[in-house]
Amino acid sequence: MKLTVNGVDHEIASAPLTPLLHVLRDELDVTSPKAGCQQGGCGTCTVLVDGEPRRSCLLAVAMVEGHEVTTVEGLTPAGGLSPLQRAFHELGGVQCGFCTPGMIVAAHALLANAGRAVEREEVIEALGGHYCRCTGYVKIVEAVQTASRSDGAAGQPALPASDTEEVRA
């Protein structure tokens, strides 16, 4: 089986029915998708499949063969943060960080599809399947909305690498 993850082609050795989540984490060492509930309830394993957010714990890897899989690793510019990540960082949208990769991926899809400033209700609808165990939803929604505004984080350059060390650790 062949799988494209963050633009890189891989030959997959896992069994065809292995959840994509485990192929990413265990075989390809792509660890931003987290193994949370592993039954589709928490959203922490969400990745993009052809640009659409999907729970990687619910997809057998054979179902996505030939499709484009993107994780937070593939959405992060070299040496900095994307405007969306920067907004999460600056506005306190990250607490323990466990839900963050799924939130970022789902919010990225929302903003990419919308291409304009998004309303609070749209963010809530798009992130409705994602649990934040720290209950930090207010800041998360604020961050996504801010990133969607042209006068917000979206218009600013990525943070230099030195400022992002604590986020990446």
Added chain:
Amino acid sequence: MTTLRDVQVALPASPAEAVAAFGDGSGVTVIAGGTIAVPELNAGRLRPARAILLGRAGMDGITRTAGVVRIGAACPLAVLEAGVPDPLAAAAREVGDQEIRGQGTLGGNLCAPPADDVQRGDLRAPLIALAAQIRSAGAGGERTGPVEDFLSSASSRTRLLLEVEFEEPRWAGYASLHRAHAHHYTVLAVSAAETSAGLRIAVTGAGGAGVRLRAAEASGDPDDAVGDVEFADDALASAWYRRRMLPVLVARALATRTRSS
């Protein structure tokens, strides 16, 4: 112990290939969106001899021609939300969250076996209200029959669902109890539709998934709806509460009926 590697996997590239791979269905688990089967496989609770993945079989389309709607078994719920008439679209919008609806399918919703602790099959009641027909394959070949027969017999577990078909309703109504958030299951939802089969009303979340309310259909009195249901307590609501809310929702579904385009 058998592992995931022992399961023989088929990826049919057409409906005909899917039917051939399914055969008489013995030892087969059909996987469309994966929302139910994949976690079961991962946890080791499900180890079929064979698995058929429908993602490439071209069974996910919707056609609306000459007043008839046809929906492929592997059509995602997110596509139903905007692509089919109420009450089916209205019910699809209340399943899970956006990502789950992008992945879960009509066929999975109809064919998934009951879970221990949660209800499944929120799209059964709207299809009963729409007097839908089910086209399926399996032992004895292909056949088409009423959705109620498909659901109440072993067919939903032993046959391969190919397509769901129904008339564009003359009008449709839908009323449900508000879901607190995207992870909440639908507690109680009433679907109503009028087609050439007449007025039909059915309920999700009362006495199993998808019960037709024949007494209320006949009398038009929402209070008669309770006669067709065996109410049960579960983690979502008590039988007492469901019994009192059902006539309210039937009345709302009939009152909010709108002409479908």
